[in-house]
């Protein structure tokens with residue numbers, strides 16, 4: 001009986017191992033544009049968004065990280081972070097294809113654009 005249990009456990013471990021290997025790896029094309037839903041990040045520092053323009057795949061979640069002492073904001077037509085103080089982050093998932101311009105509510109010179117493919 002103990003042998004049967006041991007065999008069952010061994011088979012379960014083997015099957016689980018094989019199943020794990022069938023998960024496809026993340027893919028990207030030769031231009032570096034990420035394909036499929038993913039994550040991306042934008043840094044807010046020096047009164048600028050970096051990168052200021054970003055191309056992502058539909059379904060990607062973008063996270064902005066605020067690193068300036070002065071307060072900033074990420075304000076677009078369909079998304080708005082509100083006030084972001086130093087160290088705070090804001091995330092938005094882009095589920096529609098298109099170009100989305102945004103700016104900082106406190107500093108009109110701070111602009112950025114997310115292009116969703």
Ligand SMILES: [Cu+2]
Pocket residue numbers: 047071072073104105106107110
């Ligand atoms: Cu700002």
